[in-house]
Amino acid sequence: xxxxxxxxxxxxxxxxxxxxxxxxxxxxxxxxxxxxxxxxxxxxxxxxxxxxxxxxxxxxxxxxxxxxxxxxxxxxxxxxxxxxxxxxxxxxxxxxxxxxxxxxxxxxxxxxxxxxxxxxxxxxxxxxxxxxxxxxxxxxxxxxxxxxxxxxxxxxxxxxxxxxxxxxxxxxxxxxxxxxxxxxxxxxxxxxxxxxxxxxxxxxxxxxxxxxxxxxxxxxxxxxxxxxxxxxxxxxxxxxxxxxxxxxxxxxxxxxxxxxxxxxxxxxxxxxxxxxxxxxxxxxxxxxxxxxxxxxxxxxxxxxxxxxxxxxxxxxxxxxxxxxxxxxxxxxxxxxxxxxxxxxxxxxxxxxxxxxxxxxxxxxxxxxxxxxxxxxxxxxxxxxxxxxxxxxx
Ligand code: RFL
Ligand code: PHB
Numbered sequence: 001x002x003x004x005x006x007x008x009x010x011x012x013x014x015x016x017x018x019x020x021x022x023x024x025x026x027x028x029x030x031x032x033x034x035x036x037x038x039x040x041x042x043x044x045x046x047x048x049x050x051x052x053x054x055x056x057x058x059x060x061x062x063x064x065x066x067x068x069x070x071x072x073x074x075x076x077x078x079x080x081x082x083x084x085x086x087x088x089x090x091x092x093x094x095x096x097x098x099x100x101x102x103x104x105x106x107x108x109x110x111x112x113x114x115x116x117x118x119x120x121x122x123x124x125x126x127x128x129x130x131x132x133x134x135x136x137x138x139x140x141x142x143x144x145x146x147x148x149x150x151x152x153x154x155x156x157x158x159x160x161x162x163x164x165x166x167x168x169x170x171x172x173x174x175x176x177x178x179x180x181x182x183x184x185x186x187x188x189x190x191x192x193x194x195x196x197x198x199x200x201x202x203x204x205x206x207x208x209x210x211x212x213x214x215x216x217x218x219x220x221x222x223x224x225x226x227x228x229x230x231x232x233x234x235x236x237x238x239x240x241x242x243x244x245x246x247x248x249x250x251x252x253x254x255x256x257x258x259x260x261x262x263x264x265x266x267x268x269x270x271x272x273x274x275x276x277x278x279x280x281x282x283x284x285x286x287x288x289x290x291x292x293x294x295x296x297x298x299x300x301x302x303x304x305x306x307x308x309x310x311x312x313x314x315x316x317x318x319x320x321x322x323x324x325x326x327x328x329x330x331x332x333x334x335x336x337x338x339x340x341x342x343x344x345x346x347x348x349x350x351x352x353x354x355x356x357x358x359x360x361x362x363x364x365x366x367x368x369x370x371x372x373x374x375x376x377x378x379x380x381x382x383x384x385x386x387x388x389x390x391x392x393x
Contacts, residue, residue: 002151006032006122008316009142009155011130011168013042013123015105016288016305017161018112022062023313025121029320032153033123034130034144039113046192046265048105049215049223050075050202050299052390055306056101059108064115072103073216078388080374081205084251087375088201094378094385102202104217105302127151132158132171135284156283159312161305163289164274172281184271184295184350185357186210189228191242191263197222198250198258204297204353206371207249211297211354214250222259225296227354232268239263271295273347275339279332285312292339297353298346303390304339310393311335338391345387 008024010017013035024031035042051059051072059065076092076099091099116123130144135158142153160168169177197216205212210227217223226245228237239262247255274293279286288305312335315328352370356363374380 002149003154004032004151005154006030007155007320008032008157008159009034009132009140009153010159010161011035011132011142012160012162012166012288012290013039013125014161014163014288014305015109015112015302016290016309017159018109018116019058019062019306020159020161020287020309020313021121021123022064022112022115022119023058023309024316025116025119026061026063027313027317027321029316031121032155033116033121034127034142034153035123035125036127036130038125043106043110043113046104046106046190046223046267048296048299048302049102049217050303051101051103051108052303052306053098053100054310054390054393055303058306058310059111062112062115063119064111067111068101068103068108071107071218072101073218075100075102075201078202078204079199080371081203081251081254082207082371082375083368086203086251086254089374089381089385089388091385091389094382095389098385098389100299100389102216104223108302130162130167132160132168132284135171136282138283140283157316158284160284160286160290161288164293166290168284168290169276169286172284176281178277180273180275180277182273182347184273184354185230186227186354187230187232187268187270188213188225188296189232189234189237189242189268190223190225190266191239192217192265193222193224193261193263194220195222195259195261196220198254203250203254204349205249205251206353206367208355209245209249212246212249213297214246214254228268230270234266234268237266239266242266269296271297271350273343275336275343277332277336279308279335285331287312291335292343294343294346295350296346297349298342298388300342300346304342307338307393308335338393341387341391 203214
């Protein structure tokens, strides 16, 4: 068995593992990243598109923001569409100067891979049977298999950055965990197509046929989503059927302006809210999707992974460089306080914008009242905008 020693063993090479690894690397704290798949597989996953200022700040701190600064699209607002009209939410004005950045998770991940290579960070891909061990003890270790051989990494801490289906959370005894969950009775069907976006800003649309979202990746690449049934199959949605349905759910002027073309990616994502508490068990920390999931309606998943990384990095930095455990001991509580606010916001946006199969006449009236309130009240818009650009760390 090959045996290696590091300070922090990071399980998972998604955005949270890569970002944490780079901040540690820059601070001179030794770390190794393990992932069960390879870089190409990770880059093939099309996911988030909207970055909060705090997430952009962490990319800068990681030294990986060069391309993002050039190619990322700064968005000063977005539209809420319902009842045949669009209502602009002016983030810049409502938050006194804040905005978001539209830059795909794929690109952010690619930049972090490049940075890790340049700075000599060690990552081991295509591993199997990863197991965090003895993390209730001060001498934890991680075992895994690579090319049929067994390996072991001895470390001080394990960062579980391995997503919702990862092993880190599952390695914790059930009695030590408290979980909270809501599964929504629909999914999102998303497509990527090389057509110019229907307008410069994102559109979140509530329609009696279901929710729709117009987003983008660049001035020539659009990312569109429509609410679909939980049991829909991607194969049963042709491009034509998708475009027809999307157009039906948008105000007429936008439906008419929409450019369509062949999609080159099409996938269905289920929607759920999930939180697992606490986010620390001895020397094992859970980070990002490994600890919590939000429905994508608030654009918060990747941004929450980034704020967790911020809190954990501060804790590890103080532990190694300042000889203090205080910040690390506060990790779970600090992270969860922010997580729950984003869980609330994502749940609220999802509830306000989707059609629920069980919705009664009363529920429908409340939803419409919520939308009208936002359209008519600047104070309501300010609260929406404050949450959308991201609450402070
Ligand atoms: P990830 O990205 O899932 O990465 C986890 C990594 O761990 C590896 N792994 C393992 N490695 C070793 N051993 C094991 N046993 C392992 N099990 C898993 C996996 O291979 C993977 O590489 O988690 P991370 O890093 O916490 O990042 C979270 C984000 O990916 C996620 O929150 C966002 O994509 C959510 N999300 C959005 N977030 C936003 O902030 N803004 C958005 O606009 C946004 N839009 C979205 C989204 C997610 C979506 N989907 C598909 C769920 C839109 C969609 C459609
Ligand atoms: C995206 O561009 O993929 C995207 C944008 C906003 C969201 C969710 C996803 O709320």
